[in-house]
Amino acid sequence: MRTVTGQGEPDTRKILANARVQAVERGYSEFPIVDVDAHHYENDSWAELTGYIDDPIVRQLSESSIAKGSGRGTTLIPSQVGNQDVGGRIQRYGLRQDEKGDEGRHRDVSLIRRSMEMMGIDYTIVFPTPMLNLGLHPQPEVEKAIARGYARWMTERVLPEDTSIKTMLYLPFNDPEAALKLVEDFSSKPGVVGFMVTSVRYRPVHDKAYMPVYAALEERGLPLAFHGAHNWYERATEQLNRFISAHALGFPLYNMIHLMNLVINGIPERFPKLKLMFMEGGLAWVPFLMQRLDSEYMMRTSEAPLLTKKPSAYMREFYYSTQPMERPDDLSILEKTFEQLDARNRLVFSSDYPHWDFDLPGVIYDLPFLDEDSKRRILGRNAMELFNLPEPKELLP
Amino acid sequence: MQEQLVGSVDDLKSGNRLIVSINGTEVSVFQSSGRYFAFQNRCLHQGGPVGEGALMPKVTAVLGRGREVLEERFDDNIVHLVCPWHGWEYELPSGECVADRRLRLPSFEVRVKEGKVYVVS
Ligand code: FES
Numbered sequence: 001m002r003t004v005t006g007q008g009e010p011d012t013r014k015i016l017a018n019a020r021v022q023a024v025e026r027g028y029s030e031f032p033i034v035d036v037d038a039h040h041y042e043n044d045s046w047a048e049l050t051g052y053i054d055d056p057i058v059r060q061l062s063e064s065s066i067a068k069g070s071g072r073g074t075t076l077i078p079s080q081v082g083n084q085d086v087g088g089r090i091q092r093y094g095l096r097q098d099e100k101g102d103e104g105r106h107r108d109v110s111l112i113r114r115s116m117e118m119m120g121i122d123y124t125i126v127f128p129t130p131m132l133n134l135g136l137h138p139q140p141e142v143e144k145a146i147a148r149g150y151a152r153w154m155t156e157r158v159l160p161e162d163t164s165i166k167t168m169l170y171l172p173f174n175d176p177e178a179a180l181k182l183v184e185d186f187s188s189k190p191g192v193v194g195f196m197v198t199s200v201r202y203r204p205v206h207d208k209a210y211m212p213v214y215a216a217l218e219e220r221g222l223p224l225a226f227h228g229a230h231n232w233y234e235r236a237t238e239q240l241n242r243f244i245s246a247h248a249l250g251f252p253l254y255n256m257i258h259l260m261n262l263v264i265n266g267i268p269e270r271f272p273k274l275k276l277m278f279m280e281g282g283l284a285w286v287p288f289l290m291q292r293l294d295s296e297y298m299m300r301t302s303e304a305p306l307l308t309k310k311p312s313a314y315m316r317e318f319y320y321s322t323q324p325m326e327r328p329d330d331l332s333i334l335e336k337t338f339e340q341l342d343a344r345n346r347l348v349f350s351s352d353y354p355h356w357d358f359d360l361p362g363v364i365y366d367l368p369f370l371d372e373d374s375k376r377r378i379l380g381r382n383a384m385e386l387f388n389l390p391e392p393k394e395l396l397p
Numbered sequence: 398m399q400e401q402l403v404g405s406v407d408d409l410k411s412g413n414r415l416i417v418s419i420n421g422t423e424v425s426v427f428q429s430s431g432r433y434f435a436f437q438n439r440c441l442h443q444g445g446p447v448g449e450g451a452l453m454p455k456v457t458a459v460l461g462r463g464r465e466v467l468e469e470r471f472d473d474n475i476v477h478l479v480c481p482w483h484g485w486e487y488e489l490p491s492g493e494c495v496a497d498r499r500l501r502l503p504s505f506e507v508r509v510k511e512g513k514v515y516v517v518s
Contacts, residue, residue, distance in 0.1 A: 001403070004414040004425075004449045015481075018444050089451055089479040089486075357483060360443050 010095035012111055012354070016118035022362050023120030023397045031376045032392050033361050034123040034383035037227070037279050037321050037350035038115065040108045042128040042150060044097060047071035052156065053149030058142055062149075072097070076146070078136040081232055082243045084356045092354060109161045115353050116164065119360055122380070122392040125166045125193060129355075132229040135201030140174040147172035151186050159191030164392065168194035168225050173201060176209035183216045193387040194223035194277075199254035200231045206265035214271045223275040223319065223386060228255045251324075252281035256289055259315070263293065266306025268314045275386065277319040280352060284326045287340045290315050316342050319386060321350035322364060322378070324357040335369045344374045348383040400508060400515040409433070409514065414449055419518045424505055425449060426516060429476050429489060435505035435516045436478065436492055445482030447502065453477050453486070455495070478502075 023029075042049055046066055053059040058076075065076040085093035101107030108126075116124050128150065137143045151169045159165060169186055171179040186192050195217065197205075205226075217224050230250025232238070237253075240246045255278045262268070262276065293311035297304060307314075320341055328334055341347060352358045364370070364378050383389070403417045409428040416438060417424050425438040425448020440447035454471035461467045477486040477495060486495040492502035506517040 001418070002416045003404075003408060004416060005411070018439060018446050022444055086479075086484040089453060089481075089484045091451060091481045362443060 010092070010099040012099065012114035013118055015092050015095075016115060019360055020118045020120070020397055022360060023118070026120075026362065026365050028120030028361060028365075029395045029397055032122045032380040032384060032395060033120055034125070034349065034380045034387075034389065035116070035119070035121045035351045035353075036125045036277075036348045036383050036387075037127060037323065038112065038124045038353050039127050039129045039355055040112060041096065041130070042108075042153075043074055043077070043130045044072045045108065045153075046074045048157070049149060049153045050074075052152040053145050054152075055141070055145035055148075058145035059149075061142070062146070074130075076142065077130045078133045079130065080133060080230070082230075082246070084243075086356065090356050093356070096354065106158055106161055108158055109165065112165055113162060115351075117396055119351065119353070120397045121351070121361070122396055123164050123166060123383070123389055125168055125383075125387070127168070127196060127227060128170060131170055132198045132227065133200065133231075134170070135173060135198045136231065137174075140172070140178075144172040144175045144178040147178070147182060151182060151189075155186060155189040155191060159189075163191070166191050166193045166387070166389075168192075168196040168223070171195050171197050171213070171224075173197045173205075173210075174203060176207070176213060179210075180213045180216055183213060183220070183222075187216075187220050187222060192222075193389070194225060194275075196225045196227050196279075197258075198229055199226050199258060200229045200250075201254075204261050205258045206261045206267060211270070214267065214274050218271045218274040221273070221275070221388075223277050225277040225279050225321075226255050226258050228252065228278070228280040252285040255279075255281045256285055259289065259318070260293065263307075263311045263314045264304045266304065268317065269306045269308060275319065277321065277348075277386075279321040279350065280323060282324050282326050283320060283322065283334075283337050283341065283347075284328075286315065286320060287337050290340060312340075316340070316346070319346050319348055319382075321348050323350040323352045323359040325359055325363050327363070331367075331369065334367070338369075344377055345382060347378045348386065349379045399518050401518055402513060403516050404514050406509060406512050406514060412452070415514075416448070417516065419505060419516055422503075424516060426507060426514060427452075432490065433507040433509055433514060434478075434489060435507045436487070437503040440480040440482065440485055441494060441500050441502060442480065442483060442485045445480045447478060447480040447482075447485070447487065450479045450481040452489075453479050455488075 050062040065074040101110030147170050228251035230247050232246040237246050290312035404415050415426040423438040426435045436448050438448035454473045455475040457472045459467045476489045479486050487502045492504045494500035508515045
């Protein structure tokens with residue numbers, strides 16, 4: 001028996017105790033699980049991260065943006081209105097900042113390892129949180145300086161502590177030359193398994209300035225992920241009066257726009273070995289867009305002259321991360337979605353922990369229409385092949 | 398039917414929860430407005446510790462004569478147990494999931510005698 005008093009030290013291991021029960025019940029120690037999208041809060045370490053920003057002007061701006069004496073938080077990154085914690089109902093949000101790390105370990109590494117151990121995850125690809133909005137910064141030089149500072153901080157300070165934690169580094173996509181330089185400089189750093197573009201941004205991804213970036217990624221065999229987010233200030237979504245609406249539409253919306261530009265402009269034809277991934281928009285939008293684009297392509301073929309097959313055929317070659325996976329009452333809809341996007345080979349599990357709509361591996365493992373091998377592929381093997389990850393030294397839990 | 402002593406009413410003051418095992422099921426016992434409840438501590442969504450979540454009044458919308466929304470209010474007569482993992486809401490005392498009434502969080506009868514709290518299994 002135990003008493004929960006609402007007091008005491010916040011601890012990921014307590015918050016996720018039920019996840020560990022599931023991991024043991026389902027035997028996750030029998031096979032590797034890769035979480036391709038989990039988060040840390042880089043703003044909790046902002047003073048430390050600031051020390052890795054090379055540009056002296058932006059570093060000074062960053063230093064002065066931190067609340068005095070706290071070492072955390074910054075006003076240098078655009079923020080969104082909204083209530084991720086559903087008005088206090090999702091309680092871990094209010095606790096996070098006070099959780100302490102283990103002695104002798106970076107706090108972020110401690111917290112990430114705790115969640116991995118509770119969920120039974122063997123590799124995690126970690127992404128920042130407030131920086132998901134950095135693409136909205138009106139100064140490309142600030143985005144560039146922070147992206148490089150973050151890349152240095154991650155590869156020099158955080159990732160060397162634990163080889164089970166990887167990252168796809170944030171690309172400063174508003175400055176294509178800076179994005180290319182970041183790929184060139186950080187591709188071979190240990191722990192870097194690819195690169196990521198935050199989807200809320202407004203420079204079209206087929207702009208010719210990006211071709212060297214795609215070429216560099218293709219040459220290195222490193223995946224490029226578009227990570228969904230929402231922007232309530234988007235002209236079209238300004239009329240939505242609830243976070244649920246802005247969030248539900250926003251996350252797939254920007255990924256749909258980028259995917260459409262990539263496909264219709266023949267980027268997969270120009271860079272056939274470029275591995276593209278779309279993250280955190282759920283999956284239901286994929287068959288929707290496949291159907292829309294295929295139908296229109298039949299009538300307007302001349303507008304997409306680089307294509308040699310239907311748009312859906314390219315989309316089936318992209319990778320998709322699972323979370324936040326929709327769970328329709330009629331599971332045959334989800335089954336069909338899996339078929340459409342070639343889930344057995346192209347779908348990769350993501351938790352998005354600790355964000356409010358995180359998923360446990362059970363969302364895949366408990367699906368009645370998947371055989372054991374497909375479950376294991378989606379939960380781990382697909383990502384291990386895509387990111388070239390070695391067999392984990394030990395399997396959790 | 399068996400009564401299992403789980404603690405005293407004092408243990409359940411200030412919103413405290415008692416997490417106990419009843420026939421192998423983890424159960425959360427708590428008190429709200431003088432009534433006692435015991436629910437399975439595994440959410441029907443992804444298995445979160447629902448019984449450790451917040452107790453929140455239901456949010457209601459008040460319509461005017463022209464069916465325009467006049468305001469939103471808390472209805473303090475209807476309390477929801479909210480799962481701390483993702484926010485699924487269950488109505489007290491039934492344990493019905495508010496967003497899908499077909500779903501119901503398993504509950505247990507609670508008896509209080511002379512300051513002692515028992516869960517009936
Ligand atoms: S596990 Fe309870 S809301 Fe998700």
